[in-house]
Amino acid sequence: MRFTILTIAIVALAAVSALANNPKTVKEITELRAQVVTAIKEKNRKFLESRINDEFTHTHASGQVDDKRTRIEYLLGGDETIDSLVPLTVTIRAVGKEIAIAQGRTKTSGSSPKVFQWTTVYLKSGGAWRVLLSHASPVVL
Numbered sequence: 001m002r003f004t005i006l007t008i009a010i011v012a013l014a015a016v017s018a019l020a021n022n023p024k025t026v027k028e029i030t031e032l033r034a035q036v037v038t039a040i041k042e043k044n045r046k047f048l049e050s051r052i053n054d055e056f057t058h059t060h061a062s063g064q065v066d067d068k069r070t071r072i073e074y075l076l077g078g079d080e081t082i083d084s085l086v087p088l089t090v091t092i093r094a095v096g097k098e099i100a101i102a103q104g105r106t107k108t109s110g111s112s113p114k115v116f117q118w119t120t121v122y123l124k125s126g127g128a129w130r131v132l133l134s135h136a137s138p139v140v141l
Helices: 002-018 024-042 043-053 068-079
Strands: 052-060 066-069 080-095 101-110 115-125 128-140
Touching: 002 066, 024 043, 024 080, 024 101, 043 052, 043 068, 043 128, 052 068, 066 068
Parallel strands: 052 128
Antiparallel strands: 052 066, 080 101, 101 115, 115 128
């Protein structure tokens, strides 16, 4: 149920940014973001491996950099539980036909609740969008 609410919230926020952007790209990235959340919830490694680019990197606020394998292990490992992800802001914009950038702020609840400011870059390759890189930093309130 919580992830259904999250999916609805992501779609609603992304729809607002579609007004000033390429609506098709915004829709596709919004759908991919919702699918990734579902894949994490369902521990669907195969989906994550297919939609995270082989050259993927995730940079933490500490400077630590994860590659694709490390990030998938983290997302599926469950060391830190996340009960909900509530997007506070989401902006998606296309850069040409093969690059899209999503930026926003998300509030988490669970074993270690936080607010994160994040950026994710997507690459369209072989007709499908894939996560190319991401960065997230906790917001100090």
